Amino acid sequence: MPVRPTSQSGLQPQTLAVTLGRPQAPGDPLNPPMVLSSTYRDGGPIGYAREGNAAWSALEEVVGALEGGSAVAFGSGMAAAVAVLDGLPPGCHVLAPAAPYHGVTALLRDLDAGGRLRVTTVDLDDVAAVDRALVDVATAGESAAVWAESPTNPMLDVVDLTALGRTTDRHGALLVVDNTFASPLRQHPLRLGADVVIHSATKLIGGHSDLLLGLAVTADADRAAALRRHRHGRGSVPGVLESFLTLRGIRTLAVRLDRAETTAGELARRLQRHPAVGRVRYPGLPGHRAADVVAAQMGGPGTMLAIETVGDALTADRVCAGVRLIVAATSLGGVETLIERRARNDGDRDAGVPPTLLRISVGLEDVDDLWADLDQALDRAVGRQSGPRSEPPPRA
């Protein structure tokens, strides 16, 4: 049952997220079938299940259209990252920030230690420094790639992708952007100058904390073909059920984002006034260091925020232990609000994530219920009396 692309002309992204990736012939089911078969009768487009699946193709059609390229689905976000890095020439210099997703840091370190790639830490905010580093690599006659993430996990730093794209373009370096935190409905790195985008669809795209899946997207047909060959040859394929559920998740991504983003903004503003909070990191707060960049390159500030509590790591741990409605757990992007002290991970601690930083993935619960829970957990973490509030904070 072929899944043919619908005409995309003039349709809004949230419409495409609903309409693409569907079988089109009269009598077809509305949703792509879950074909549970490792092999196929000779003579068709797919011979063996590592080559393709109707559920992968449907998902790839949607994400490819939203990002503006050809999408390739993998078994996880890390599998997508491995596939992209595997496509770099041997000895390629990879410039990466000190604190991207910690799994990527560990992967880059392994590839550097094994001699496959050469990894240098750069501050991606300092485009002049990136430029100088790329000049050095070019002078040595070697190839280069820049690994960027924006907003970053867990620091919520924002990188000027347009400026970075101009620089990598000038030097013929590849620009890879991990777009997991923004999602394909809030930021389109390929249109800003990136060569490859990756997603952990485990997070916002899937949206229900019930699967692992990754995607790599590129507008370069050869690169897309290489990614597909990698998936087939290395076996880093997504599961059929996971692909089906990810597609089901992306159907509602627009409304989930709208709601969670509104709540995240409101919580960020209230958290700024809480005496147990020293700093709030949220790209949507007025006065954010990169407010201009956020406005220029993002369709909205997203659903992730981070706070630094007063006190020390124990204070922050007490907040995680004290929440009742919010779940203390890793991961993000699901319908339920999660909180985690990220520096409990060695990788994040070593990368300079503050010990008191709590990353909050905002879900779909009522904003006042979430606030009441955070408020009492913060109060108790610093030994404040958490009685009935005099006046509930106004809704913005």
Ligand SMILES: *Cc1c(COP(=O)(O)O)cnc(C)c1O
């Ligand atoms: C979770 C995450 C990954 C890794 O994705 P998995 O699906 O867990 O393999 C990569 N980048 C970012 C920003 C993430 O949050």
